[in-house]
Amino acid sequence: MNRQRRKTENQKSAGDRGQWASKREYVLVMSGNVVGLGNVWRFPYLCYKNGGGAFLVPYGLLAVVCGIPLFLLEASVGQYTQEGFITSWRKMCPLMQGIGYGQLMITLCFFIYILIEVWALLYLVFSFRSQLPWASCENTWNTANCLGLQTFNSSNVTANQTNTTSAATEFWERRVLGMSGGIEDLGSVRWELALCLLACWMFCYFSIWKGVRSSGKVAYFTATFPYVTLLILLIRGLTLPGAWDGIYYYLYPNLNRLVWIEAGSQIFFSYSLTAGFLNVIASYNEYNNNCYKDCFWLCLLNSGTSFVAGFVVFSVLGFMAHKQGVTVDTVAESGPGLAFIVYPQATAMMPLPQFWTVCFFLMLILLTVDTHMFVRHKSNYIVTFHLKLYFNLSFFKSRLFLLQGGIYIFQLIDFYGSTRVCQNFMAICECLAVGWIFGADRFSNIIEDMTGQRPSVFFKLCWKYIIPLLSLVSQKINDWYTYPDWAYALGWTMTLSSVLMVPLWAAGQMCLTAGTFKQVSIHPLQSSLAEEKHWRGGSNC
Incomplete structure (x- = not known):
C-alpha cells in the first residue's frame, strides 16, 4: 500500500538521522523549548500592563485560534x-x-539570547558573596547618587522620585554592562562576561554534540528543574508581606487598557512559533507519535506556566513595593529590567537573600539553555552546522555584545530580528503553503494517518482563513533609548532579510523551473498523496 510505503520510507529516514529515545525525552525537550523567558519576564x-485579568480573554482566544493550530501545523510538518x-x-x-x-534568518538572531544566560551566570x-553587591552602595562602581536598600527602607524614596539611582541599577549598568553613552560608542570588551559566554557555549556544546541522544538526556534536568525553583519561589512569594497587593495589580481587570495585539505577540513569542x-x-519523533494530542498538552503547559509565573513575579513586586512604601506600578517592569534590577533588589530584601x-538566576539560566538545545537537520549535521557555526561563529561574533x-x-x-512583521508574515506563508497549495484536507489526512485522529474542521478553518486574515501591525522599538x-x-x-526570502x-522557482504554477508547487510526495482516496474510500484532494 502507498500509505505503508510512505510510513516505511519515513521510518528509514528517521533511523538514519536518529530519534528521541522515548516519548518522555521529546516532551521534555519540547516543553523546555516552548517554556522560557517569555513566560517569566x-x-x-x-x-x-494590558488589562490585568481582562488580558486573559484575548490571550486565551488567540491561543485557541492561532497558537494551537500553528503549533500543530509546524510539529506535524x-x-x-x-x-x-x-x-x-x-x-x-x-x-x-x-x-x-x-x-x-530569524533563528540566527536567536543566538543573542545566550547573552541573558551570560548575564544570569x-x-x-x-x-554566593556574603554581601550581595547590588544591595549596598559601598562598592567601587557606585556613584554619589546611589541609594542602597537601607536608604530605601528608611526614607521611603525611590530612584524615580529623586535624582538618584538604586544600588541594583548601578550594579547592572556600571558593574555588569559598563554601559556606554550609546550605540555609537561601543567601548571595550567586558572580560568577565566573555568568560561566562565561553562557559555557556561549552555547556551548550556538550549538551548537543551527540545529537538527540545527549540533548534528550540533558533535558531531564534543564526542563524539570526550572519548575522546582518556580514552585519554591511561588511558595516564598505568597508568604511575603504585601504579596497580595502585587497579585491584585496583576489580575485586576481593566478594560480601558486592554490591547489585543499584545496578546497575539505573546502567543507567537512564548509558543516558539514561526522560528x-x-x-x-518534532522531526525526531516516531511516525506514529500522536502529535495531535501533544500540541494541546504542550500549549496548555506553556500558558499555565505563564499564568503561574505571574504570581511568582508580582508577589515579589508587591513585597518590594510594600517595603518601599510605594505602589506596585512604580516597581513593575518587563524584560532585563525585571530580571536584573527589580527581582535581585527584591530578593536582597528577604531573609536568606543569597x-x-x-x-532565581539558576532558573533563568536553565530556561535560556533549553532555547539553545534544539537540534538541526541530521545527526551529523548537528556537528557540522550547529557546533561549528553556532560555537565558532556565535561565540566570536557574540563578543560584539560584550562591549560596553x-x-x-x-x-x-x-x-x-523577530519582530511582529516577521512572525505574522511567516505565519501567513505557512498557512498559505499548507492550507491552500498543499491542501488543508490532504494535510488533515496526513495527521490522521500518523496519529489515528482526524483534526477538527476548526483547524482547517484556522489554517485557511482565520490566521491569514490576522493584521500586520507595526510596533515601535522600546523608547528607553533613541x-x-x-x-x-x-x-x-x-527584518526584510527574513521576510523577502519567501517571495x-x-x-x-517560477522563473527557473519549467511548467505551470501547479507543476512548480507540487512535490512528488504531494503527488503520491492523491492515492489516498484508495485507502480512504474517497478523495478529499
Whole structure:
C-alpha cells in the first residue's frame, strides 16, 4: 500500500538521522523549548500592563485560534517529513521553501539570547558573596547618587522620585554592562562576561554534540528543574508581606487598557512559533507519535506556566513595593529590567537573600539553555552546522555584545530580528503553503494517518482563513533609548532579510523551473498523496 510505503520510507529516514529515545525525552525537550523567558519576564508584565485579568480573554482566544493550530501545523510538518525546517518545506511545497530560509534568518538572531544566560551566570557567581553587591552602595562602581536598600527602607524614596539611582541599577549598568553613552560608542570588551559566554557555549556544546541522544538526556534536568525553583519561589512569594497587593495589580481587570495585539505577540513569542524550532524537534519523533494530542498538552503547559509565573513575579513586586512604601506600578517592569534590577533588589530584601537569588538566576539560566538545545537537520549535521557555526561563529561574533555598548545592539536585534512583521508574515506563508497549495484536507489526512485522529474542521478553518486574515501591525522599538537613523535602517534590513526570502524564492522557482504554477508547487510526495482516496474510500484532494 502507498500509505505503508510512505510510513516505511519515513521510518528509514528517521533511523538514519536518529530519534528521541522515548516519548518522555521529546516532551521534555519540547516543553523546555516552548517554556522560557517569555513566560517569566514578559507575560506577567504584559498581563498587568494590558488589562490585568481582562488580558486573559484575548490571550486565551488567540491561543485557541492561532497558537494551537500553528503549533500543530509546524510539529506535524516536521514529524511527517522527518526533516529540518528548510528541507521539510521543500518536501511539502517546493515553491514555499523560502519559508525555511526565512526562518533560518530569524533563528540566527536567536543566538543573542545566550547573552541573558551570560548575564544570569555572572549574577549567579556574585550571589554566593556574603554581601550581595547590588544591595549596598559601598562598592567601587557606585556613584554619589546611589541609594542602597537601607536608604530605601528608611526614607521611603525611590530612584524615580529623586535624582538618584538604586544600588541594583548601578550594579547592572556600571558593574555588569559598563554601559556606554550609546550605540555609537561601543567601548571595550567586558572580560568577565566573555568568560561566562565561553562557559555557556561549552555547556551548550556538550549538551548537543551527540545529537538527540545527549540533548534528550540533558533535558531531564534543564526542563524539570526550572519548575522546582518556580514552585519554591511561588511558595516564598505568597508568604511575603504585601504579596497580595502585587497579585491584585496583576489580575485586576481593566478594560480601558486592554490591547489585543499584545496578546497575539505573546502567543507567537512564548509558543516558539514561526522560528522553525517546532519542526526540528518534532522531526525526531516516531511516525506514529500522536502529535495531535501533544500540541494541546504542550500549549496548555506553556500558558499555565505563564499564568503561574505571574504570581511568582508580582508577589515579589508587591513585597518590594510594600517595603518601599510605594505602589506596585512604580516597581513593575518587563524584560532585563525585571530580571536584573527589580527581582535581585527584591530578593536582597528577604531573609536568606543569597538562597533566593541563587534559585532565581539558576532558573533563568536553565530556561535560556533549553532555547539553545534544539537540534538541526541530521545527526551529523548537528556537528557540522550547529557546533561549528553556532560555537565558532556565535561565540566570536557574540563578543560584539560584550562591549560596553553591546546592550544597545542586543535591544536592536531583539526587536528587529523577530519582530511582529516577521512572525505574522511567516505565519501567513505557512498557512498559505499548507492550507491552500498543499491542501488543508490532504494535510488533515496526513495527521490522521500518523496519529489515528482526524483534526477538527476548526483547524482547517484556522489554517485557511482565520490566521491569514490576522493584521500586520507595526510596533515601535522600546523608547528607553533613541537610536540614530542608521541603526533603524539596519534593523529593518534584518527584518526584510527574513521576510523577502519567501517571495524571492518563489519568484526564482517560477522563473527557473519549467511548467505551470501547479507543476512548480507540487512535490512528488504531494503527488503520491492523491492515492489516498484508495485507502480512504474517497478523495478529499
